[in-house]
Amino acid sequence: MTRWVRFDDNGTAAFGTVEDNVVHVHEGDMFDGATDTGRTLSADGLKLLPPCQPTKVIALWNNFRALGAKLGVSAPEDPLYLLKAVSSITSPQADVPRPKAYDGRIVYEGELGIVIGKRLANASVTEAEDGIFGYTCVNDITAGDLLNKDPNFPQWARAKSFDGFCPFGPVIATGLDPSTLSIRTVLNGAERQNYPVSDMIFPAADLVSRISQDMTLMPGDLIACGTSVGVGSMKEPVNIVEVSIEGIGTLSNRVLC
8 A cells, every 4th residue: 555645845736655754755646657766755844735726526425225215315326426616626624614605504525535546538447446546534624504505406515615725635545445444534533434435336447437427537636435423524623634544544624614
């Protein structure tokens, strides 16, 4: 397993691999031909950046059987998804401010993220699996009261695209079997979610294959796999949200409500 990280290196974005709390700085293209420079840094105190720069963020809805059963909705025949604005992306450890134009509920959603490693269009499941670079943690933050504010049009993209509403990281981990993983979300020190990836309706490679039939996926694109039971509103003025996945680590952000 390899864990890739991006960080601020004296005002310049840099990247490398993390091993035993040491970052091995690389150069080139993370997804195609990255080479180790031989330079190392301590991971302690680094200002982390989002671990890649997606051209698009695809977010799933109703992709876990347990949440679907709780909501009383049937399993979809095809993936149900929306696009989040790339301007909603923010870094691990960053503060997420309340949008100035919105005063309603703000909801956390701890999720597994798939990071694409190569261009995929109309990919088979085998091709899709080969095209997955790795996995990361995502907090798919949502302005809950906007979704159905207008009864004529569910506002998924607007509700999920405010600045800062897509923190992900802290790393991209390669070499993981996602079906063995669990997602744990802790809000202000209390566990709110702990659910298995194996409950996904569309497993990772199948999901990537199906989405690639609809749109071309590019290296660095992020697919947030959807969430399960335990999502909820953040009610404190300052909320610490931690999304943890084995092998990847913990994505931590302060959400200001």
